[in-house]
Amino acid sequence: MEPLKRSSSAEAIRTTQLGIIISIVLIFVKGISGHLGQSYALIADATESGADVISSGLLWIALKYAQRPPDKGHPYGHGKAEPVAAILIGFFLLAAAGWIAYHSVEFIRTPHHIPKKYTLIVLGIVVLTKEFLFRYVYSIGKRLGSQAVIADAYHHRSDAITSIAAFIGISLAIFLGKGYEGLDDWAALIACLFIIYNAFKIIRPAFEEIMDKAPADELVSAISHIASLHIEVKRVEKCFVRKMGLDYYVDMHIEVDGNINVFHAHSVAHQVKDELLASDLYIKDALIHVEPYDL
Incomplete structure (x- = not known):
């Protein structure tokens, strides 16, 4: 990338x-x-x-x-x-x-x-x-x-x-x-x-x-869609995107199974981040926050 x-x-x-x-x-x-x-x-x-x-x-x-x-x-x-x-x-x-x-x-x-x-x-x-x-x-x-x-x-x-x-x-x-x-x-x-x-x-x-106005809804939806494709991501709760020059910075909240341990949840967050950075959406960095999935 x-x-x-x-x-x-x-x-x-x-x-x-x-x-x-x-x-x-x-x-x-x-x-x-x-x-x-x-x-x-x-x-x-x-x-x-x-x-x-x-x-x-x-x-x-x-x-x-x-x-x-x-x-x-x-x-x-x-x-x-x-x-x-x-x-x-x-x-x-x-x-x-x-x-x-x-x-x-x-x-x-x-x-x-x-x-x-x-x-x-x-x-x-x-x-x-x-x-x-x-x-x-x-x-x-x-x-x-x-x-x-x-x-x-x-x-x-x-x-x-x-x-x-x-x-x-x-x-x-x-x-x-x-x-x-x-x-x-x-x-x-x-x-x-x-x-x-x-x-x-x-x-x-x-x-x-x-003023960090949110980019087009299509871009935000595309970023959320990439994260949601991960098998252990139950739901993308929040996705905030801001533009910095030619690149984008992402702040995202994902929900995962609340019964998994912290190390596993941390690993899922890193995998989602890597997938976002590897996309063709000009994402420079992503901050992924993990929350337990509420049935």
């Missing part, structure tokens, strides 16, 4: 590194194209990609820190660094939305030329790239159960949204002509609302994880 967990963390880190590399490339592509193509929305979009790099770098650090083994000060490990990173990424999104909104209003009030047509090609490529990256990172995050990786995916989606808004605004500005130069800035301003929505969509589940 342990090698699987290490490979999962490594996969999350590789996904983050891919996002950083692509975002850095897009910063230069959008920034240069926006400057030469006279599109303030595209320049703002480049800044949003810069926020992507910062948030992905933060996630990279958090995932590395979360891999540290338990120590005296942190007996349950350092997995909580992962949802903390997700919350910080959410706040980065809010900050990016505020920055884009502020400068969009500033650009709307500043007379400027209609953006060049080739900026639409750049934005089309950016949208396709970021949407692909969102889907890829999101699928990894869902499979690993990582709120921070999912948060990073939504950061890529927010970048795609601002690019779509800029594409629509520039298209309208080019089509309608003089007097409508600021439509790409209005589009960027509207896109901020979607970015803010995604930010809160990230922050809420990460905060719930920090």
Whole structure:
């Protein structure tokens, strides 16, 4: 089980590194194209990609820190660094939305030329790239159960949204002509609302994880089912599960025959624990409490 967990963390880190590399490339592509193509929305979009790099770098650090083994000060490990990173990424999104909104209003009030047509090609490529990256990172995050990786995916989606808004605004500005130069800035301003929505969509589940909210009922039922399969377990009385990074910690009460001795009951508890740790449910540790079965 342990090698699987290490490979999962490594996969999350590789996904983050891919996002950083692509975002850095897009910063230069959008920034240069926006400057030469006279599109303030595209320049703002480049800044949003810069926020992507910062948030992905933060996630990279958090995932590395979360891999540290338990120590005296942190007996349950350092997995909580992962949802903390997700919350910080959410706040980065809010900050990016505020920055884009502020400068969009500033650009709307500043007379400027209609953006060049080739900026639409750049934005089309950016949208396709970021949407692909969102889907890829999101699928990894869902499979690993990582709120921070999912948060990073939504950061890529927010970048795609601002690019779509800029594409629509520039298209309208080019089509309608003089007097409508600021439509790409209005589009960027509207896109901020979607970015803010995604930010809160990230922050809420990460905060719930920090507060040790119970995972999905399906997972708890699957864990209880594994324990109940043991021939000497009469009933699973309680099963509490909490998430710590990419792993789960289980507190369980099982009922066994009250006539068996303490050594036998202790052995049953250890067998149940071993079976849980050997499962594919990413269980890091399990505390099994034994109680006598009441007919």
